[in-house]
Amino acid sequence: xxxxxxxIAITAEAMTGALAAGRRNMDIFGxxxxxxxxxxxxxTVRDIVxxxxxxxxxxxxxxxxxxxxxxxxxVFVSRYMHRLRNVFLVLDALGLVAFTLIGSNxxxxxxxxxxxxxxxxxxxxxxxGVLRDVLCNRVPVVFRQELYASVSxxxxxxYLGLHHLGVGENLNMLASFVVGLGIRLGAVYRGWxxxxxxxxxxxx
Amino acid sequence: xxxxxxxIAITAEAMTGALAAGRRNMDIFGxxxxxxxxxxxxxTVRDIVxxxxxxxxxxxxxxxxxxxxxxxxxVFVSRYMHRLRNVFLVLDALGLVAFTLIGSNxxxxxxxxxxxxxxxxxxxxxxxGVLRDVLCNRVPVVFRQELYASVSxxxxxxYLGLHHLGVGENLNMLASFVVGLGIRLGAVYRGWxxxxxxxxxxxx
Amino acid sequence: xxxxxxxIAITAEAMTGALAAGRRNMDIFGxxxxxxxxxxxxxTVRDIVxxxxxxxxxxxxxxxxxxxxxxxxxVFVSRYMHRLRNVFLVLDALGLVAFTLIGSNxxxxxxxxxxxxxxxxxxxxxxxGVLRDVLCNRVPVVFRQELYASVSxxxxxxYLGLHHLGVGENLNMLASFVVGLGIRLGAVYRGWxxxxxxxxxxxx
Numbered sequence: 377x378x379x380x381x382x383x384i385a386i387t388a389e390a391m392t393g394a395l396a397a398g399r400r401n402m403d404i405f406g407x408x409x410x411x412x413x414x415x416x417x418x419x420t421v422r423d424i425v426x427x428x429x430x431x432x433x434x435x436x437x438x439x440x441x442x443x444x445x446x447x448x449x450x451v452f453v454s455r456y457m458h459r460l461r462n463v464f465l466v467l468d469a470l471g472l473v474a475f476t477l478i479g480s481n482x483x484x485x486x487x488x489x490x491x492x493x494x495x496x497x498x499x500x501x502x503x504x505g506v507l508r509d510v511l512c513n514r515v516p517v518v519f520r521q522e523l524y525a526s527v528s529x530x531x532x533x534x535y536l537g538l539h540h541l542g543v544g545e546n547l548n549m550l551a552s553f554v555v556g557l558g559i560r561l562g563a564v565y566r567g568w569x570x571x572x573x574x575x576x577x578x579x580x
Numbered sequence: 581x582x583x584x585x586x587x588i589a590i591t592a593e594a595m596t597g598a599l600a601a602g603r604r605n606m607d608i609f610g611x612x613x614x615x616x617x618x619x620x621x622x623x624t625v626r627d628i629v630x631x632x633x634x635x636x637x638x639x640x641x642x643x644x645x646x647x648x649x650x651x652x653x654x655v656f657v658s659r660y661m662h663r664l665r666n667v668f669l670v671l672d673a674l675g676l677v678a679f680t681l682i683g684s685n686x687x688x689x690x691x692x693x694x695x696x697x698x699x700x701x702x703x704x705x706x707x708x709g710v711l712r713d714v715l716c717n718r719v720p721v722v723f724r725q726e727l728y729a730s731v732s733x734x735x736x737x738x739y740l741g742l743h744h745l746g747v748g749e750n751l752n753m754l755a756s757f758v759v760g761l762g763i764r765l766g767a768v769y770r771g772w773x774x775x776x777x778x779x780x781x782x783x784x
Numbered sequence: 785x786x787x788x789x790x791x792i793a794i795t796a797e798a799m800t801g802a803l804a805a806g807r808r809n810m811d812i813f814g815x816x817x818x819x820x821x822x823x824x825x826x827x828t829v830r831d832i833v834x835x836x837x838x839x840x841x842x843x844x845x846x847x848x849x850x851x852x853x854x855x856x857x858x859v860f861v862s863r864y865m866h867r868l869r870n871v872f873l874v875l876d877a878l879g880l881v882a883f884t885l886i887g888s889n890x891x892x893x894x895x896x897x898x899x900x901x902x903x904x905x906x907x908x909x910x911x912x913g914v915l916r917d918v919l920c921n922r923v924p925v926v927f928r929q930e931l932y933a934s935v936s937x938x939x940x941x942x943y944l945g946l947h948h949l950g951v952g953e954n955l956n957m958l959a960s961f962v963v964g965l966g967i968r969l970g971a972v973y974r975g976w977x978x979x980x981x982x983x984x985x986x987x988x
Contacts, residue, residue: 394777395779397723397777398778398779399779399780400719400723400724401724401776401777401778402719402723402724402777403723403724403773403775403776403777404774404775404776404777405722405723405729405730405733405774406720406722406723406724407777409723409729410723420629424628424832425828425839425842426837426838426842427838427839429630429631430630430631430692431629431631434629434630434692434693434696435693437693437694437695437696440695440696440699441695451777454777454779488838488842489842489843489845490845491845491848492842492845492848495848506919510714510918510919511710511714511719511720511723512719513717513719513921515808515810515919515920515921516814516919518813518814519805519808519811519813519817519818519919520808520809520810520811520814525813525817526813529813569811570811570812570813571811571812572809572810572811572812573802573805573806573809573810573811573812573815573859573862574809575806575807575862576807598981599983601927601981602982602983602984603984604923604927604928605928605980605981606923606927606928606980606981607927607928607977607978607979607980607981608978608979608980608981609926609927609933609934609978610924610926610927610928610933611981613927613933614927628832628833633834633835634834634835634896635833635835638833638834638896638897638900639897641897641898641899641900644899644900644903645899655981658981658983714918715914715918715923715924716923717921717922717923
């Protein structure tokens, strides 16, 4: 089940990456790279930081084909994508939760301490979007708004807490998806957000 | 032979990195770092992604000296470099092919599957330029124009195909250089390029 | 002793990272990430490049809490921070020297050759600030001015030279801090700097 959600999620992430590349007028190669990195960059950074080699996607070339294919496909259907905005927001939120759970589990399985497990879940959830934004030369959107990373944090903490309390894996995942989707959609449609910090002096 | 081309190539790449640093008015230290990363960053990213430790240049301090020296040297001869534009384009294309072949061979030797071998070749060919552009705060040029990465992709596929067909290593490399140089110089002098994707709406 | 200086230094670095995030109007999560990466990113990049797993901070969750706490704390006291400018400059310089010494020692302990040891010291000293600036979408300040990286280079060379001459560890560290602080404060208060390189033509 988590695998299916994962496959849908990396497809959706690849497509949003391709659109970001289109906003920078990239060529079809640039679109493919950004699509790939948006979808699989989070897991790549997580595996590098945890020293978890070989990196997951290198053992699954089908993920490579899926994300590159999704990137190229997006170029052809981009004119219709704004109509699917709501679908994408839900898929993106599902993906964020799935990435977080998978990332936490990788770190748990390697025996890392709990704070590192939480960080591993968050890295998996957000690093792909950060790479996309850095390569498109803009300040990463997840650092600025929309409770994106906060969802990842809450989901990781909830999952580990319920795990610790002995709640079964399926029920635990269900709770993660319900809470994660709830917060994320609340952020998007109700404008929930964190306080921002504005500082205009220079220390130098 | 590949080693000599490699040494010439990292020197040429370091010099183009130094010029990019000059466009951002960096100091001599910044110039050195950008020169180093442009030349050796591709191999570094490849080794990290493949889990190939120790990273190649850490075992060859002479590469470090060569690229730093080339960076500093560039500062003194920069006023003459536009006259050597054509020389640089050829050296840069040679380097792109050499990097791709070397990168593919590293991944092959580690037993990775073929799609990952191709990606490893391309990472080696283009990641140095991507790091240079990100650190100089611009959208990576390889994502936007000039068939740069496409050359790397075609060369990797051709090399692996001929390898599979039992073509000898020397003939195979020769074919890679002829085809790679041909496409790259066609892109530069004839304006060959890939279609670009332009998307101005926002999904958010 | 070096450990105490290190703890003070990562706190100070986290606080400067938080201010940089504030200049980009990030939310409290973005502030935390930038604070963490500014303080611990240098050691993270060093460990990845050296293949030194597990990465240092994953074994010390208290560093994670310290830097995140310092980032959030900064938001509340930011209005008073310009008055502490001189304190921060000294703490930052102390941190630069401490990071360099620690990084060099990690590479020495792994048996890397001396040029790589020096580079490892410099990566530890400056990569955190580079990550901060890339994520805040600006050209890294260490590449442009203020002898920041040069201090790291001089300290690494001095430390290794005295080490080689048989000077005791404590005296050696003292010398590193005196020389490092001297150069850095000279750069800040006297305007010492390296020549910059300005190049406005395009090779392409």
